[in-house]
Amino acid sequence: MVYVALISYTPDPERTIAAAARVSTSSVGATKLMEELTPQAVDRLLTRLIASGHLSPFEHASFTFAIEGLSRVTSHQLVRHRMASYTQQSQRYVSLKELDYITPATISAKPELEARYHDMVRAAHRLYLEMLDAGIPAEDARYVLPQATETRLVMTMNAHELIHVCSLRLCLRAQWEIVELFERIKAEVEKVAPRLGAELKPKCYRLGYCDEAESCGIFPTATEVTRERR
Amino acid sequence: MVYVALISYTPDPERTIAAAARVSTSSVGATKLMEELTPQAVDRLLTRLIASGHLSPFEHASFTFAIEGLSRVTSHQLVRHRMASYTQQSQRYVSLKELDYITPATISAKPELEARYHDMVRAAHRLYLEMLDAGIPAEDARYVLPQATETRLVMTMNAHELIHVCSLRLCLRAQWEIVELFERIKAEVEKVAPRLGAELKPKCYRLGYCDEAESCGIFPTATEVTRERR
Amino acid sequence: MVYVALISYTPDPERTIAAAARVSTSSVGATKLMEELTPQAVDRLLTRLIASGHLSPFEHASFTFAIEGLSRVTSHQLVRHRMASYTQQSQRYVSLKELDYITPATISAKPELEARYHDMVRAAHRLYLEMLDAGIPAEDARYVLPQATETRLVMTMNAHELIHVCSLRLCLRAQWEIVELFERIKAEVEKVAPRLGAELKPKCYRLGYCDEAESCGIFPTATEVTRERR
Amino acid sequence: MVYVALISYTPDPERTIAAAARVSTSSVGATKLMEELTPQAVDRLLTRLIASGHLSPFEHASFTFAIEGLSRVTSHQLVRHRMASYTQQSQRYVSLKELDYITPATISAKPELEARYHDMVRAAHRLYLEMLDAGIPAEDARYVLPQATETRLVMTMNAHELIHVCSLRLCLRAQWEIVELFERIKAEVEKVAPRLGAELKPKCYRLGYCDEAESCGIFPTATEVTRERR
Numbered sequence: 070m071v072y073v074a075l076i077s078y079t080p081d082p083e084r085t086i087a088a089a090a091r092v093s094t095s096s097v098g099a100t101k102l103m104e105e106l107t108p109q110a111v112d113r114l115l116t117r118l119i120a121s122g123h124l125s126p127f128e129h130a131s132f133t134f135a136i137e138g139l140s141r142v143t144s145h146q147l148v149r150h151r152m153a154s155y156t157q158q159s160q161r162y163v164s165l166k167e168l169d170y171i172t173p174a175t176i177s178a179k180p181e182l183e184a185r186y187h188d189m190v191r192a193a194h195r196l197y198l199e200m201l202d203a204g205i206p207a208e209d210a211r212y213v214l215p216q217a218t219e220t221r222l223v224m225t226m227n228a229h230e231l232i233h234v235c236s237l238r239l240c241l242r243a244q245w246e247i248v249e250l251f252e253r254i255k256a257e258v259e260k261v262a263p264r265l266g267a268e269l270k271p272k273c274y275r276l277g278y279c280d281e282a283e284s285c286g287i288f289p290t291a292t293e294v295t296r297e298r299r
Numbered sequence: 300m301v302y303v304a305l306i307s308y309t310p311d312p313e314r315t316i317a318a319a320a321r322v323s324t325s326s327v328g329a330t331k332l333m334e335e336l337t338p339q340a341v342d343r344l345l346t347r348l349i350a351s352g353h354l355s356p357f358e359h360a361s362f363t364f365a366i367e368g369l370s371r372v373t374s375h376q377l378v379r380h381r382m383a384s385y386t387q388q389s390q391r392y393v394s395l396k397e398l399d400y401i402t403p404a405t406i407s408a409k410p411e412l413e414a415r416y417h418d419m420v421r422a423a424h425r426l427y428l429e430m431l432d433a434g435i436p437a438e439d440a441r442y443v444l445p446q447a448t449e450t451r452l453v454m455t456m457n458a459h460e461l462i463h464v465c466s467l468r469l470c471l472r473a474q475w476e477i478v479e480l481f482e483r484i485k486a487e488v489e490k491v492a493p494r495l496g497a498e499l500k501p502k503c504y505r506l507g508y509c510d511e512a513e514s515c516g517i518f519p520t521a522t523e524v525t526r527e528r529r
Numbered sequence: 530m531v532y533v534a535l536i537s538y539t540p541d542p543e544r545t546i547a548a549a550a551r552v553s554t555s556s557v558g559a560t561k562l563m564e565e566l567t568p569q570a571v572d573r574l575l576t577r578l579i580a581s582g583h584l585s586p587f588e589h590a591s592f593t594f595a596i597e598g599l600s601r602v603t604s605h606q607l608v609r610h611r612m613a614s615y616t617q618q619s620q621r622y623v624s625l626k627e628l629d630y631i632t633p634a635t636i637s638a639k640p641e642l643e644a645r646y647h648d649m650v651r652a653a654h655r656l657y658l659e660m661l662d663a664g665i666p667a668e669d670a671r672y673v674l675p676q677a678t679e680t681r682l683v684m685t686m687n688a689h690e691l692i693h694v695c696s697l698r699l700c701l702r703a704q705w706e707i708v709e710l711f712e713r714i715k716a717e718v719e720k721v722a723p724r725l726g727a728e729l730k731p732k733c734y735r736l737g738y739c740d741e742a743e744s745c746g747i748f749p750t751a752t753e754v755t756r757e758r759r
Numbered sequence: 760m761v762y763v764a765l766i767s768y769t770p771d772p773e774r775t776i777a778a779a780a781r782v783s784t785s786s787v788g789a790t791k792l793m794e795e796l797t798p799q800a801v802d803r804l805l806t807r808l809i810a811s812g813h814l815s816p817f818e819h820a821s822f823t824f825a826i827e828g829l830s831r832v833t834s835h836q837l838v839r840h841r842m843a844s845y846t847q848q849s850q851r852y853v854s855l856k857e858l859d860y861i862t863p864a865t866i867s868a869k870p871e872l873e874a875r876y877h878d879m880v881r882a883a884h885r886l887y888l889e890m891l892d893a894g895i896p897a898e899d900a901r902y903v904l905p906q907a908t909e910t911r912l913v914m915t916m917n918a919h920e921l922i923h924v925c926s927l928r929l930c931l932r933a934q935w936e937i938v939e940l941f942e943r944i945k946a947e948v949e950k951v952a953p954r955l956g957a958e959l960k961p962k963c964y965r966l967g968y969c970d971e972a973e974s975c976g977i978f979p980t981a982t983e984v985t986r987e988r989r
Contacts, residue, residue: 203409
């Protein structure tokens with residue numbers, strides 16, 4: 070089960086974003102803006118930036134998460150988002166004495182299959198341990214481990230990219246484990262930056278329609294909207 | 300076994316790099332430089348850029364590779380290089396009727412273990428197929444598949460990043476499967492851009508010393524060099 | 530006056546994009562797809578990728594442009610697009626014996642101001658040359674040159690980023706010189722990749738509405754659309 | 760004269776980097792590492808990461824600077840570093856009633872030229888103001904302003920990129936104004952992260968030799984070192 074902790078972040082992230090944004094249209098410097106912007110002014114400015122799609126100032130606030138209990142299936146997807154920094158537990162240097170692994174809910178729902186799934190994963194892990202004992206290096210023994218194997222990593226992502234990635238990965242058509250991951254990430258961000266946290270949402274909530282081939286039902290697709298407007 | 304084919308690349312890549320580089324210090328435009336630079340001038344210029352570490356003009360030439368027969372162990376490492384573009388076969392949308400997988404040489408070297416390795420991988424694949432038959436979606440059934448499972452992908456990387464990544468991944472201390480991958484990539488590049496291909500080499504060949512904690516023996520470490528110079 | 534020439538690009542760019550895209554959902558490799566995809570299949574696939582916003586396969590095709598006659602006002606804006614490679618004429622290493630510079634149309638429209646503009650720019654250039662003669666290095670003398678001074682550069686941008694940047698910079702509210710630049714870039718791309726070229730257009734053409742605070746009039750703003758749908 | 764203020768940064772940046780780095784080779788999670796790492800352990804780990812060139816964990820700490828009094832000559836160079844976030848004062852939206860500008864020391868050293876330089880810059884600014892009065896938009900009037908014109912911006916850069924950029928821009932062969940900028944940036948970082956600050960230094964200090972064509976004299980060039988070792 071995925072676990073997310075926010076271990077570090079740019080202090081006062083919303084004010085930092087707002088002060089940076091104001092620099093572009095102001096004759097006052099950022100140091101002064103950091104002191105003088107009221108919470109109301111920060112909020113108004115963030116709302117305006119979002120409405121007009123001017124998201125680059127959101128890059129000035131970064132969030133660093135400790136992520137644990139994520140399958141290698143999903144960490145492989147996660148690191149495809151290139152505008153972020155990752156440090157991941159290495160299966161070359163760390164031997165996995167205990168195997169922590171993920172079981173998808175569709176498998177848990179079928180007790181007979183689930184039992185065989187657990188048996189298979191444990192058998193693979195036993196062979197992994199025996200290979201280690203026989204002198205096979207961990208970096209090679211791990212080839213037998215299932216993709217369900219849990220990993221841990223530290224990820225730093227700025228607020229611009231968080232908005233972008235959540236727009237894709239909070240979509241109900243995304244893979245369930247990565248949806249869960251970003252729901253927890255959103256929850257962590259909301260605690261310290263509620264205005265920004267509220268902006269972490271599927272793209273359809275921003276667009277007002279679904280741009281996938283098929284909608285989950287919450288919003289109509291672009292084609293349906295166009296038809297309706299005629 | 301990893302297979303690499305160069306399916307597309309910037310035509311005349313070395314001349315393109317040289318023409319771009321000359322623009323920075325010349326009063327002539329790139330169109331004219333593309334026509335007028337002799338092969339000798341191109342070669343001399345590339346040599347000078349490399350010697351002085353001015354590698355950014357190498358970004359103007361890109362190479363697109365079809366990669367097959369790579370384990371998911373290694374594709375997960377590969378995509379950590381963020382200055383490149385990847386399109387990878389999806390285990391959500393493609394069901395793997397046949398299982399192609401990698402067997403590390405250290406396991407093949409021990410026949411008794413190797414037999415058990417093959418049995419385990421095949422048993423995991425059989426359970427995967429049964430789960431598909433029982434209505435488990437491919438995106439969930441794949442959790443039981445071993446990390447040895449082969450994947451295929453298309454990767455585009457520019458020459459600057461190829462030089463950088465090869466400097467790390469052709470190091471003999473890198474993981475063997477990714478070393479093999481980049482040896483094949485180097486071989487493909489050498490066919491169409493020999494001067495550039497020659498530059499795809501471990502960082503120690505460029506530095507003249509090894510900057511890892513322990514050397515493989517080809518070059519002394521930085522500490523050893525410093526000691527020697529005293 | 531800005532001049533753009535396409536000096537190099539990924540051959541058969543649309544087929545390369547389509548073959549890469551198909552790898553993600555296919556059990557056939559990219560080498561085979563490159564051979565077998567018909568022009569019709571390429572076209573259909575590109576249309577579907579665009580409609581669903583799955584633009585990452587467009588990164589596998591790159592375009593390298595020689596750009597000349599661009600003011601330093603605009604080159605400073607241009608290089609803010611970070612997902613591209615630039616090699617620009619250096620004012621540290623190249624002395625500008627002749628001054629080529631840009632005159633905005635709003636200034637040309639007022640003959641008396643225009644004359645004073647030309648006089649001022651030429652006077653600044655004369656002082657620049659005298660400073661060079663007096664032994665001031667070019668890198669310092671250039672401080673007196675106007676921002677109107679022309680520069681030349683080579684830019685390589687992949688098709689994904691071209692789509693993104695054109696969505697912003699072909700907007701009629703963008704700065705006129707950068708609009709001109711990207712109109713010429715679009716014209717160059719259209720010659721060799723018409724399907725892709727057609728996709729280089731302001732974001733409102735894709736969204737069906739304007740997401741700026743004020744519309745130029747072609748499309749209603751998001752607020753106006755929402756009001757209309759009620 | 761360039762002014763730099765550190766307006767925001769990842770709290771406890773060195774501990775954050777160290778905790779992230781340890782995750783890759785540890786069976787303990789980052790949350791626990793953040794609590795348990797002693798200052799000595801942090802220091803030792805950072806030293807080891809730097810010695811072996813494993814710099815990616817340094818990306819987990821970011822620094823946000825308010826930068827003022829920088830010429831447009833130099834801001835154009837600065838934003839070429841793509842692994843950073845910038846928000847810059849717009850000359851489209853901000854009219855420059857007062858002109859603040861930079862005078863290079865080589866010009867100040869020649870009083871007669873210096874006087875003409877000041878006259879020219881002020882004349883350009885007067886024409887700029889007159890054009891504004893005559894209804895020319897600021898975005899066009901600015902074409903006449905000299906490149907010496909000061910700008911202000913907010914820049915966020917992570918510690919990995921700071922190390923990289925300082926290795927290039929603290930080199931005495933870099934342009935003097937950008938050297939000054941990064942000296943001030945280094946001074947700001949040193950106040951809050953002394954171990955990291957000490958690592959912000961020209962590349963020759965790390966390599967032990969100069970890899971430019973000509974050395975400033977502090978370190979011998981690579982060619983000279985090779986000759987010496989024979």
